[in-house]
Amino acid sequence: MQLKIALLGGDGIGPEVLAQSVKCLKAIEETFNHSFEYVEASVGAVAISNTGKPLPDATLKLCREADAILFGAIGSLEYDNNPDAQVRPEQGLLGLRKELGLFANIRPVKMFDSLIANSPLKEHIVRGTDLVIFRELTGGIYFGKKSISEDGTRASDVCEYTEDEIGRVTHLAFKAAKKRRKKLTLVDKANVLESSRLWRKTVSEIAKSYPDVELQTMFIDNAAVQMMMNPTQFDVILTDNMFGDILSDQGSVIIGSVGLLPSASIGRENAMFEPFHGSYPQAKGKNIANPVASILSTAMLLQHYGLNEEANAIVSAVNESFIKKVVTLDVLGSSKYGTDYVGDFISEHIVDPD
């Protein structure tokens, strides 16, 4: 298969972990006889420095044309500490999601048995966790109208949803649930929020088309608790943009490292694959960042194009790295392996699994 892949490293550890993913994709090309073209483009704080824009036009154009986008991470301390900056790195990621209509963010959270000691949760609670979060990604309060009064003493953000916005991600979530354990949990705050009540109404209506999937509803505050007390109860979680942000970050930590989890952002015509984690600017250039989340994102990319054998080759190689303890510091405090070495190990294991 021929694929044109846009590489958006972004800020902090983004470029470093992305480089490991490219190693793995090259190993896949070699092993399975595919031909992938890689084109780099800038986004985030680095793009602001270079072009004044967090999402330069050239980057957006490339992303539209590409078959898939591999994204690193975004955000820098400089901006985190300067809440007044009008042009912000995060606008690069939000803009990309909005421009390409990447309305669904899919985040699998699966506990690897070999890493169970790393979870902050007790073993009997976390063992067997295998859930996937479907987060609506282009609506809600993160994209709603913002305003600040002229004298700067009053500020507001609007959380708005339409039936259509809710419907398209809901269908994806139900389809996934059908292929899994047939349970879907809608997380909202319908006892207080009007937008949540629209979610509940719309999702309940759509549920009738998926009679073999059980629909459950849960308030966000309780869901945040249940992720800690009983994560194995979940199969598919469906929720809005902000609640999904919180729950998926929680999901990443219960499996023992924020550095392990991939994600996919899906639109009607484009698909972007990126690690769960942020730009972790403190670790930039130190060769300590965990590349596994980014590498597993490439497995989601391959799966998206039906290359299941290839995706499995990546997952197997990652598993092997856990078993051989070729992991970064965040996974094993005594580890001496860096980002590069872990990327080499996994990519070599793809080419030569024995």
Place this chain on the structure above:
Amino acid sequence: MQLKIALLGGDGIGPEVLAQSVKCLKAIEETFNHSFEYVEASVGAVAISNTGKPLPDATLKLCREADAILFGAIGSLEYDNNPDAQVRPEQGLLGLRKELGLFANIRPVKMFDSLIANSPLKEHIVRGTDLVIFRELTGGIYFGKKSISEDGTRASDVCEYTEDEIGRVTHLAFKAAKKRRKKLTLVDKANVLESSRLWRKTVSEIAKSYPDVELQTMFIDNAAVQMMMNPTQFDVILTDNMFGDILSDQGSVIIGSVGLLPSASIGRENAMFEPFHGSYPQAKGKNIANPVASILSTAMLLQHYGLNEEANAIVSAVNESFIKKVVTLDVLGSSKYGTDYVGDFISEHIVDPD
């Protein structure tokens, strides 16, 4: 001291746990020679059934006059399953907070060593947790303008904050931090939300008046993670209404039971004390609800009036109940003690500590 205390049992297990708190307050009266007057009033789903209103006028009037309010819990399955209901039990609680201007919700989260086995978190992570959450309680998205389009396909909620709303709870939080470990963590989403950026600006400004308190900022998604990975890092957490709802529910579960934690809601002229937990309608009337959160709320009430010795008598009696394992099922799965028995044990221990 003479105190007039309004008793608002509310829904579900609310009245049952409140009854145990009254036993304890009577024990305090007897032991320390005080005279408390108790006046009951209805609120929530039960008030809707009786009067059509979740917060009847008579209830509000009583609460205004009383020296303190002891609140049970609110919410029933009937309404949770009916998102379309226009009159809702939660409006009783939200209304009370708004009418009385209870702008700050204070939620201490302290790990009891004797209960550490109950935490879903590993012992080395949770041991020593001792934090207090200051949640803004009358602003933000829960109280913002709500709308739904005429055809019912578009819904929105507004999250709005003013400098004044942020300022008054911020001062309380800094004052508490000064008396504690002198660290305050502001939780927001300032990289995306305009309202969060106003929080950051306002709190940073106020911080200058408390130079001995260290101010730290954290995004809500990261804070939800840090509550699981490293809760001992926190001293005072300051945050908005919705983020505080999520974090304080998380806080309640890391210490091993949602049934253990009290809270206080403070306004300029009124103060209300209530357990952390909800109405748990499934347990109503079964004599299995944990009364400790409600009982510890009475300790916060006594403290509010400077009755520190009396408050300590309650905390000691609760501690004794843990040591003697006179606890409800949620704390110890093999326990045979019910709500009533635990309430009797604690109140008797107040009168006769040996």
